[in-house]
Amino acid sequence: MRTPEAPTVAAAYANAVISNGAAPEGDAPDPAGAGDGDARGQEDADARGQEGADVRGQQGAGVRADARVYEGGAWASSAERLPFSEVRRVWDRVLGPTEQPHTGLRIGYALQPSALHVLGHLVLTCTSLAEAAAQAVRYLPLVSEAGALRLERGARRSRLVYRPSVPEGAMHPQQVEAVVAASVTAARWIAGRRWAPAAVAFTHARIGDLAPYERILRCPVSFGAERNTVTVATPELDLVRGPGDPELAALHRAHADRLLSGLAAPVTVRQRVRGWLDQAPLDRVGPEDVQEALHLSERTLRRLLREEGTCWSDLLDAARHDRARRLLASTDRTLERIAHELGLSGAPAFVRAFTRWEGTTPGSYRRGLTAP
Known part of the structure; x- marks a missing residue:
């Protein structure tokens, strides 16, 4: 809801x-x-x-x-x-x-x-x-x-x-x-x-x-x-x-x-930003885009996220993590292409980020999804 x-x-x-x-x-x-x-x-x-x-x-x-x-x-x-x-x-x-x-x-x-x-x-x-x-x-x-x-x-x-x-x-x-x-x-x-x-x-x-x-x-x-x-x-x-x-x-x-x-609890700014990022093109997204979508100034957005214990870079990182897992599981796109869709500089940067997120490389993660 x-x-x-x-x-x-x-x-x-x-x-x-x-x-x-x-x-x-x-x-x-x-x-x-x-x-x-x-x-x-x-x-x-x-x-x-x-x-x-x-x-x-x-x-x-x-x-x-x-x-x-x-x-x-x-x-x-x-x-x-x-x-x-x-x-x-x-x-x-x-x-x-x-x-x-x-x-x-x-x-x-x-x-x-x-x-x-x-x-x-x-x-x-x-x-x-x-x-x-x-x-x-x-x-x-x-x-x-x-x-x-x-x-x-x-x-x-x-x-x-x-x-x-x-x-x-x-x-x-x-x-x-x-x-x-x-x-x-x-x-x-x-x-x-x-x-x-x-x-x-x-x-x-x-x-x-x-x-x-x-x-x-x-x-x-x-x-x-x-x-x-x-x-x-x-x-x-x-x-x-x-x-x-x-x-x-x-x-x-x-x-x-x-x-x-039956009303749900109010949605937090963190949830609103994450929901917006889930649909956004991560290869060309910045805080100014979400500010416009949520009708918040940069200062207000930064303050509200800080009060909720998070920040723009953390939410963008989490969105890239989720998007990477989805793309690895549902497509056969190359690591280089996925990296660019996530807004990363290339395959090496993607491998480093994914290993930090999951403790394993993107290739190993993808192979594990298809293992019997």
Whole structure:
């Protein structure tokens, strides 16, 4: 089982992004039927006009043309999870080289419950924003282990805090904006599409104009803050919004708890690098290649590997060892050719390395595999 993105959720989310590649085409979704009776006001009309502009052109076409990449396999499996690097790859395709501002914000705005899998269904059974926040805090790992939510209650104001858990710089700021905007959208499923928090804050600098942030979130928005937060008046948080369905909620919670208990431990950076090296061409690979694939800076990669008791050269050496054994066992390639495929200078260097690894020469190892 791979981590850390849930495949059903990741696939639904990625395919929604790929198919839309854009802002919503109308009002923010109100799947709970909890509209507040003023769904067609001027403010919503303005939002439809401003946020309905499709992110098309070269970026959108490229993403939609790649949609088939995210169909089938681990993306469609309910028994596997995807590494964060795969999900980040989707975002890189969606944002494109220009990294168009407000894309993540609009994706969060257009969120549908199905994109959150069982968590989305749980939120729809909640009778208050406090109850929905509690479910999100507990079950967010079913959606993503790239970050964590925490609810901080105060007498007058409370804050939902989002903290990325991946290495610094690995998560694009627009991914954070999508999470925060999605939190506001999910609250509107319960409180009505015109609901707005008291304030929203992001740790990163503003990306593009301020107006789209204020139109979508409908509250003061600040940047360069210490934490990513959605601030809500505590009485609003606790206000009961509807009768709810306790039996259905209990069924969803039981299912979510089963899924939660089956999650694998997070994959270490060492495991991610080794997994990447297993598929890489070892004759022309360097640390800069894996840094790009895992979205880590050289300094961060070196630090994380050191904290896990290893380093790039040790992992590359182990990958060469494994690759050498496979090639000796499954092919009749010469030692010189294998040496070059491993990124070694020639057959003598390969013999020295293999003898260090196995205590015997490559030729003896190969003969032993075919001995009766």
